[in-house]
Amino acid sequence: MNRVNESSADVYVEDVFRTEARDYLTREEVRALTPEIITERLYALKPFIAAQAGETERRRRPSDEVWRAILKTGYMYLAVPKRFGGLQASMMDIMDATLPIAQADPSVGWLASFVVMSPRPAAGFPIALQQQLYGSGQSPVFTTVVSPVGSAKKVEGGYRVSGRWAWATTIQFADYISMVCRVENGEGAPLRNFLAPASSVRIMDTWNAFGMVATGTHHVVAEDVFVPDTHASTANYGDPVWYQDVRSHHSDYDLFLGPPAAALALNVTIPVLGAAQGGVELARERLLGYVRRIGGLPEREKMSAQIRLAHASSRVMAADQLMRHAIREIFTMIRDTDAESEDLFHQTRAWLAETCVLCREAMNDLTLSAGTSIFYQDSPLGRAFRDVLTGGSHIVCDYDVCMQAWGQKMLGIQPEHRKGYGEREKIRDEILATTKAHDYAVRLGQATA
Numbered sequence: 001m002n003r004v005n006e007s008s009a010d011v012y013v014e015d016v017f018r019t020e021a022r023d024y025l026t027r028e029e030v031r032a033l034t035p036e037i038i039t040e041r042l043y044a045l046k047p048f049i050a051a052q053a054g055e056t057e058r059r060r061r062p063s064d065e066v067w068r069a070i071l072k073t074g075y076m077y078l079a080v081p082k083r084f085g086g087l088q089a090s091m092m093d094i095m096d097a098t099l100p101i102a103q104a105d106p107s108v109g110w111l112a113s114f115v116v117m118s119p120r121p122a123a124g125f126p127i128a129l130q131q132q133l134y135g136s137g138q139s140p141v142f143t144t145v146v147s148p149v150g151s152a153k154k155v156e157g158g159y160r161v162s163g164r165w166a167w168a169t170t171i172q173f174a175d176y177i178s179m180v181c182r183v184e185n186g187e188g189a190p191l192r193n194f195l196a197p198a199s200s201v202r203i204m205d206t207w208n209a210f211g212m213v214a215t216g217t218h219h220v221v222a223e224d225v226f227v228p229d230t231h232a233s234t235a236n237y238g239d240p241v242w243y244q245d246v247r248s249h250h251s252d253y254d255l256f257l258g259p260p261a262a263a264l265a266l267n268v269t270i271p272v273l274g275a276a277q278g279g280v281e282l283a284r285e286r287l288l289g290y291v292r293r294i295g296g297l298p299e300r301e302k303m304s305a306q307i308r309l310a311h312a313s314s315r316v317m318a319a320d321q322l323m324r325h326a327i328r329e330i331f332t333m334i335r336d337t338d339a340e341s342e343d344l345f346h347q348t349r350a351w352l353a354e355t356c357v358l359c360r361e362a363m364n365d366l367t368l369s370a371g372t373s374i375f376y377q378d379s380p381l382g383r384a385f386r387d388v389l390t391g392g393s394h395i396v397c398d399y400d401v402c403m404q405a406w407g408q409k410m411l412g413i414q415p416e417h418r419k420g421y422g423e424r425e426k427i428r429d430e431i432l433a434t435t436k437a438h439d440y441a442v443r444l445g446q447a448t449a
């Protein structure tokens with residue numbers, strides 16, 4: 001499935017899924033959808049996804065059959081704007097639809113949580129391109145890569161893009177890839193996004209992880225890929241100019257208007273929560289029949305096991321409610337102000353980081369009464385444990401960073417990473433003018449440390 005480059009030690013992934021016309025729903029089928037119908041279909045699909053979870057992990061990606069089954073529920077139309085025939089669903093609806101996938105297999109839930117949000121990064125590209133992508137009733141999958149920054153050279157009719165990017169979650173299922181690049185020549189913003197077919201980049205086999213094994217969060221390489229002018233954004237994803245463009249086309253869709261860090265934190269936290277919810281149920285089922293070899297007493301009759309199960313369940317329930325509260329606050333802020341509130345930004349990031357910690361603590365509790373065999377590679381409960389730890393470690397939910405920032409705001413102190421923000425932007429512009437794209441991120445970090 002993978003290919004070794006004879007001239008280097010690099011191994012490239014060739015085991016990919018590319019969406020075909022038969023994988024999309026008809027316009028009539030999409031018009032009949034509601035978020036509730038999609039969620040009901042996904043709960044019905046849980047046993048099938050769960051039954052394939054072991055093979056999914058061994059293969060390090062979901063099978064075509066699992067992925068097509070998810071596509072056929074209509075899941076990918078949840079975040080497509082109404083102007084393109086989609087459901088334009090709320091974040092709460094997307095959370096409710098994603099949780100059953102993550103409960104069945106957290107790696108698949110992680111992928112789903114990112115692919116369903118594909119229309120959000122697409123929203124900053126020219127509206128004619130968006131119409132081309134979605135106007136015919138399709139719901140393509142995007143992978144967005146931001147670090148390190150690539151390079152784009154202006155040529156007649158477009159750009160030549162090259163670079164190597166890390167953390168390309170969803171790339172094995174992507175139809176398109178959006179790459180952040182520094183424009184080496186030409187006019188416009190120095191950092192921009194460039195959209196190309198996913199087949200135009202190579203996937204490096206770099207994701208060999210302890211948990212979330214089947215997410216395929218590999219590195220990707222682009223080598224002199226031509227991107228037409230029509231497929232270039234006017235600014236970098238997350239830049240204020242980007243959101244001006246988004247608001248000009250999608251001012252009626254809250255999901256597209258919030259700060260990118262908050263949106264990414266939601267993408268990350270949903271599958272972690274679903275993994276912990278699935279873990280509680282797996283632990284309950286195991287305790288019903290588990291007897292330790294020493295002692296002979298059924299584990300379900302032990303007070304300690306009963307307490308741990310109840311404690312873990314309560315923590316996960318609290319995590320669910322905390323996350324829903326964060327979603328309500330984030331989107332109330334967006335509707336009321338149409339702008340980022342720094343206080344609420346830090347507060348909700350802290351809540352989402354706490355959600356991940358509650359899930360991790362719950363899984364730690366559950367392992368104490370489950371026996372050593374759950375750490376076999378093929379144990380569903382062990383897999384849930386590994387997936388919660390791995391998913392919850394994502395930088396956007398870094399507990400120390402998020403909690404320190406919110407604690408500082410509570411005490412009237414400017415958060416450390418916001419100090420000298422204007423100076424950082426000045427340094428960024430200076431570096432962009434003098435540095436090759438591949439060195440940009442490293443130099444910026446050193447200069448502002």
